[in-house]
Amino acid sequence: MKNIRSLFLAVVGVAVFAGLALLTVSLTLVFAAILTLFLAVRVLSTRAKPVPVRAKADRSRSMRVWNDGRGTIIDM
Template sequence: MQNVRSLFLALAGITVFAALALFTVSLTLAVGGILTVCMVGRALSTRMKPAPVRAKADRQREMHIWNDGRGTIIDL
């Protein structure tokens, strides 16, 4: 009877350990998946709307304005 009880407790311990290990692995994969989706979304959103770049002329020149028939062009 003592051997059966010891075997049952050992199997119960192994089962609990395996269940906790499986829970930990699944939780790790879930958090990793969520973080991956967030990183991909952030990378795509920054690629779709690039930051504006300020253009500045190296030297001062005069402004040219002309009309090419499709609209007025202002060259600063």
């Protein structure tokens, strides 16, 4: 009877240990997935936004404007 009780307690102990290990691994994976999601959202939301380019015409050259059939081109 003593051996059966010891065996039962050992099996219960191993089962509890395995259950807690499984819980720890699953919580770690969930935490990593949430962090990955936050990182992806942050990277996508802070993409470079187009900034207007300030261009000044060179007064020594004349400005050329022509249309190539696909749009007007202005050469400064």
